[in-house]
Amino acid sequence: DAGVTQSPTHLIKTRGQHVTLRCSPISGHKSVSWYQQVLGQGPQFIFQYYEKEERGRGNFPDRFSARQFPNYSSELNVNALLLGDSALYLCASGLAGGPYPGELFFGEGSRLTVL
Amino acid sequence: SQQGEEDPQALSIQEGENATMNCSYKTSINNLQWYRQNSGRGLVHLILIRSNEREKHSGRLRVTLDTSKKSSSLLITASRAADTASYFCAYNNNDMRFGAGTRLTVKP
Numbered sequence: 001d002a003g004v005t006q007s008p009t010h011l012i013k014t015r016g017q018h019v020t021l022r023c024s025p026i027s028g029h030k031s032v033s034w035y036q037q038v039l040g041q042g043p044q045f046i047f048q049y050y051e052k053e054e055r056g057r058g059n060f061p062d063r064f065s066a067r068q069f070p071n072y073s074s075e076l077n078v079n080a081l082l083l084g085d086s087a088l089y090l091c092a093s094g095l096a097g098g099p100y101p102g103e104l105f106f107g108e109g110s111r112l113t114v115l
Numbered sequence: 116s117q118q119g120e121e122d123p124q125a126l127s128i129q130e131g132e133n134a135t136m137n138c139s140y141k142t143s144i145n146n147l148q149w150y151r152q153n154s155g156r157g158l159v160h161l162i163l164i165r166s167n168e169r170e171k172h173s174g175r176l177r178v179t180l181d182t183s184k185k186s187s188s189l190l191i192t193a194s195r196a197a198d199t200a201s202y203f204c205a206y207n208n209n210d211m212r213f214g215a216g217t218r219l220t221v222k223p
Contacts (some may be wrong), residue, residue: 056210106157
């Protein structure tokens with residue numbers, strides 16, 4: 001069975017641009033979470049979606065938005081990119097959503113560089 | 116900001132030795148999980164311990180949980196060079212929050 005897939009794997013943008021990152025969860029998983037990982041730090045929670053509804057939001061500005069589609073895939077959008085947005089963006093899927101998520105299955109990430 | 120704190124931040128040991136990593140957290144939890152990350156890759160789930168459990172084993176891994184102290188530890192026994200990676204604890208607080216991680220280096 002395919003694991004969590006993310007695209008693109010690497011991308012370079014300039015300040016002020018917009019980026020869309022995509023994630024396909026494991027078949028049967030209805031929960032998708034997004035994390036930002038800056039080099040040398042742990043993953044920071046951005047969003048959780050479950051059954052196509054936002055169930056959690058981390059401490060990120062409104063420039064960050066996401067959605068989940070009927071097939072449970074998800075997109076993370078970041079507008080007006082800043083240099084500080086350079087990071088590895090991780091998507092994770094799981095069976096459960098809400099306050100008590102179980103095991104998370106991660107994709108390999110999308111590495112974003114903002115110049 | 117990170118929600119959990121791992122200790123130590125970095126650990127270097129010889130192959131065959133045991134590695135112990137600690138995690139502290141700040142809120143009540145339903146479960147606590149440990150993950151492993153090879154450099155620049157996605158995270159891999161290692162073990163989950165529920166709040167009503169005190170100890171759990173999986174192969175060479177042993178996890179303990181002390182909810183009164185809001186802390187957990189991960190023990191890797193008989194370490195191997197392939198165990199070199201970053202290890203993160205994660206706990207749920209309406210969503211899954213991760214600590215800053217312990218970078219483990221196992222020298223052959």
